[in-house]
Amino acid sequence: MFEPNGAADRGRRLFRRYWASASGFWKGRSARVSWPLTLGLVAIASAQLTVQYLLNYWNRDFFNALERRDAVALWHQLALFLPLAALSVSLSVTSVWGRMTTQRKWREWLTQHLLGRWLDKDRYQRLGSVDGSHQNAEYRISFDARIATDAPVDMGIGLFNAFMTAIVFINVLGSVGGSYTLTLAGHAVTIPGYLVFAVIAYTLLFTGGMAFVGRNLTAVIQAENQAEAELRAATNAIRELGERTPPASVELEELVGVRDALAQVLRRWRQLCFQLMGTTGVSQTDILLAPVTAWMLCAPKFLAGEMTLGELTQASAAFVSVQVAFNWFVDNYHRVAEWRSSVNRVATLLHALDDADQAPPDDDAAAAASSGARDPGRRADADALPGDA
Template sequence: MTEVPQRQPFAADEPDDLRPADMADDENEDGDRQWSRFWLTARNFWRGWAAWRVWLLCAVLVGIVVLQLYVQFRFNYWNRDFFDALESRDPARLRHQAILLVPLCAASVVLAVASVWGRMAMQRNWRQWMAAKVIDYWVENDRYARLATVQGGQKIPEYRIAEDVRIATDAPVDFAVNLISSVLTAIIFVQVLWQVGGPIGFAVAGIQLWIPGYLVVSVALYSGLVTGAMLWVGSPLTHVIQVKNQAESELITAAHLLRDIGEGVTPKREERSVIAGLWLALDRAIRQWKRLCWQLMRTTLVSHTNSLLAPIIGLVLCAPKFLGGEMTLGELTQAAAAFTLVQGSFNWLVDNYSRVADWMSSLERVGGLLLSLDRLNGDVGTEVTPSRAARQPADG
């Protein structure tokens, strides 16, 4: 007969009727309330007397995005002119394009490095500010001690402060920069596709069809198909990541409990149950990783297929006009490259779906922790008081 442990290391193993009613597990938490609770605190990073530095850095990032787009636009035309020079076997034009490639490459590298600096400076500042807020609220009025005495997923705040706060503040900065870049790329290169591709006519069952801007129509249809496939295949991913993160945090906590026994913090008589709980937590974490693996395999099927097909589809669609003499070799490569860029912009969600799901999971977990801290004092939905550390503007 299995011995009943005196101390249960995992809240998830407790029967539901042993949990206080106001401390529901993460999976039963209202997602909308977690979102709103997170943003109730996080939005203050962008407000107040010191926020001008944040917005100045945002303006610098947008400027870098615009310059990167301009360089990309010039590369697109360089690609056309280079292949036209090859087709015409013109050495002078080839030398000119080779010389022009040097400043374009240099500008692209400098802007890429500047973009990394700007994004990581923003992410570092927001993470420092948000983590200081959460830690201050956790420590205030001995909430850290009282939270440890209640049951529920939120009793493991260390992982949420260290990892989930990082993801919850890192990802939005990347998303915003990439989304702005995608929108501007789509606007610019849709015009390139419309001008270079032009209209196309063909007969179907004896009926003559005429499609103006056929490359633009084709890229919109293809992108819609791929995005729909990703939404259908990847819809469970957010929940799978959230459960996986919870299992990882429980494994960390189980290891800490065993260390407490070694250091004499916890009585030696509880060693057996704690070790059993550690193995149980490891098994649970591995099972959740297996679930995540299967889900990522499905999303990879869509994303990788898209990455293979998108450049080829652009070339195939342009081939009839090239073979008919309506396109030069340079225009063919220019249109195919523009097709890939526009398709990538339209399918931003496809390329970022896994990270969006990871971000949503972490955001909800941080919001769930704040809600649990609120409940300790019955102050649900109140705003976190700024900490001393959070009041200090971080260095860029």
């Protein structure tokens, strides 16, 4: 994602720390739950791909029957479609159950792990003595741990589907599209499997465009999440004043802290808006152009009588399937960036908890941390992005 070397190295270190803890879900007692769920998701995704492949050939046969005006064949194709449609819907419903169950179990395991680390040996009391941007541990344990476990399950299934879809439907493109001959400077040039080369070139164009346009998205999301956490901490400080016995009055310091935190949230939200405008422009252009590009590539052979209407629709559907598979990165760029941001925040907390074992309890540091929680504007400035001045 075009990160500087220092940022990339830091990201790798944080991911290794996150994965050292999060991968424990597939070890020990929890493995009896995690591995059957994981293998079940793979089996469901494979079955869904098989149905998609069968529907691709059904699409060809249906439009060929339509072109021939063959009523008997059309009714036969309708009879074949109904069980395929029912199976596709059933697998989709089952996939939702498997996916969300895996996410729930993994989140439960990671949250309990983080809580255990946070509370064990009174580390929560020692965090104020540890340097680093690990504020708002409760937000990281609740919000970021959810994204850090939800997103990789979705993305893992998506990547597996994308990989298998690309393999299956590249073969379809090669067999249905065949070769294409064009004349250049008076010479006939034959391109074997021209639709395969076309879909690869098309995908590289949009993937490169998305990587360039969204190169700062991870940092922007991370800063926005931190600003939201600071605003929550500032408002919690006022709530705690009201819950005292007797209740304490809200001082100017608390009000200024909330206003500064809100201003920071709105600034980060504006930055996120501009980033998403750019990435949305790339992804929507991709979605609109993909089927049109496929039709235009197949049209010359169809008009020359070298491709039937059914083969044209089959090739077009296969082109879009391969394009979607290859463009998984483009379609999920925002989700990947959001996941990386949460992983970094969880890993930062884990590093701080590691360091807390060497830090003695420090009442002054704890008081300073409490003061920092009530003045979020100061900590938010420390997380400012380059060029935010």
